[in-house]
Each structure stands twice: as structure tokens, then as C-alpha cells.
Amino acid sequence: DADVTQTPRNRITKTGKRIMLECSQTKGHDRMYWYRQDPGLGLRLIYYSFDVKDINKGEISDGYSVSRQAQAKFSLSLESAIPNQTALYFCATSARGGGTEAFFGQGTRLTVV
């Protein structure tokens, strides 16, 4: 089945450590997104990419960076993790063009201690 896969699914890390969350997709979609989910705040956009050479900041990009290694891969990095980055992170993809559904990965639960 074509899908969106995130690794790791769960991660506990210490304050100040660098961590990378990875996302790969087999849907053939051009567009990829990283969202953060916190209780009561919904899904907030961190970064998005419309193709390999196009990377854009979202609403809450501070403290994060991304890399689009290929059409199918989009990684999110926390250069120096802090406790308020503890959250559930989702990668999503969508096809080119407007009015198309976003497909989500299974999520990565990150805890920064």
C-alpha cells in the first residue's frame, strides 16, 4: 500500500541534543509537510516543501530545520532540543495542485527531558 512512514515512532531525548525525525512516502506526491500537534492547539505547520528544491517556513519554524533529500523523503531536525518541543509530530503529503487531500504519517511522539 502506498503510504507515509515516519521514524522513529517514539523518542525520548535530553535537552540540548540534536535529533532527526524522518519521513518517507510511496504516494508519489510532490508536496510534503511537517506538523506539530499539542493538546488544544491543533496541528501547526512547521515547514513545508512543494518539491525537492522548494522549502518554506511554516507558522512555527524557530528551533527546527528540514531537509528534502528526494521527492520521497523529508526530514525534520531539532538542532538543540528543548522541553517545550515535546509534542506529537506528523509528516503529511499531498498531490500537486489545489483542493487535494493531505495524507498523514503515523506520527512521532517526541519527549525532551
Place this chain on the structure above:
Amino acid sequence: GENVEQHPSTLSVQEGDSAVIKCTYSDSASNYFPWYKQELGKRPQLIIDIRSNVGEKKDQRIAVTLNKTAKHFSLHITETQPEDSAVYFCAASNNNFNKFYFGSGTKLNVKP
């Protein structure tokens, strides 16, 4: 940028009753409005969507209405069942950028 507001944040209904969740948006350029359901511990999944050239769309027990003039759209679930219990998110996007702006979510609890 777009701002999507969603109400209520929690909703508790008796099995068989109807549930309504409302969202407003700010950007008149938004023209695609999906609704996602997120069950506990799972990923959000699309349950229904509507485009700005349509005022209402139905799929069995769920329906979505859109009022472009007032910039609001609503999700209606009829004959609710316990398996409808989940968090529901509305979202808005437009053709130019296809960024999805999400509401803050509604936790629906359907009591047997």
C-alpha cells in the same frame, strides 16, 4: 495568513443524537475545506471535504456545509455511534499554495 477557528473544543452527545462542529476562516482565497478524524493514538484521516463551488456535501451520516459569504463551514454527524468518538479537525487551503491551516480540534464523546 489564514486563521481557522473551531468550536466547540469538546462535545458530548448521547448515542443516536446529532453532533455539529463549526469552523470559521479568514482568507477569502481559501477554497478547499477538508475534515479529518483522529482516533486515539492514530493519524488524522480525511472523512469528508468540500470545495468552494459547493454549498453542501453528504456522505451517509456525515455532511458538511459551507457559507462562503460568512466564511464558515460546519460538520454534521447524524445518528451518532460510540465509534464516532474521536478528535475532529477542520482545515482550509487554497489552490495557490495548498498549505493546510487546521482548527484547534473538537473532542467528540458519544455516550452509549
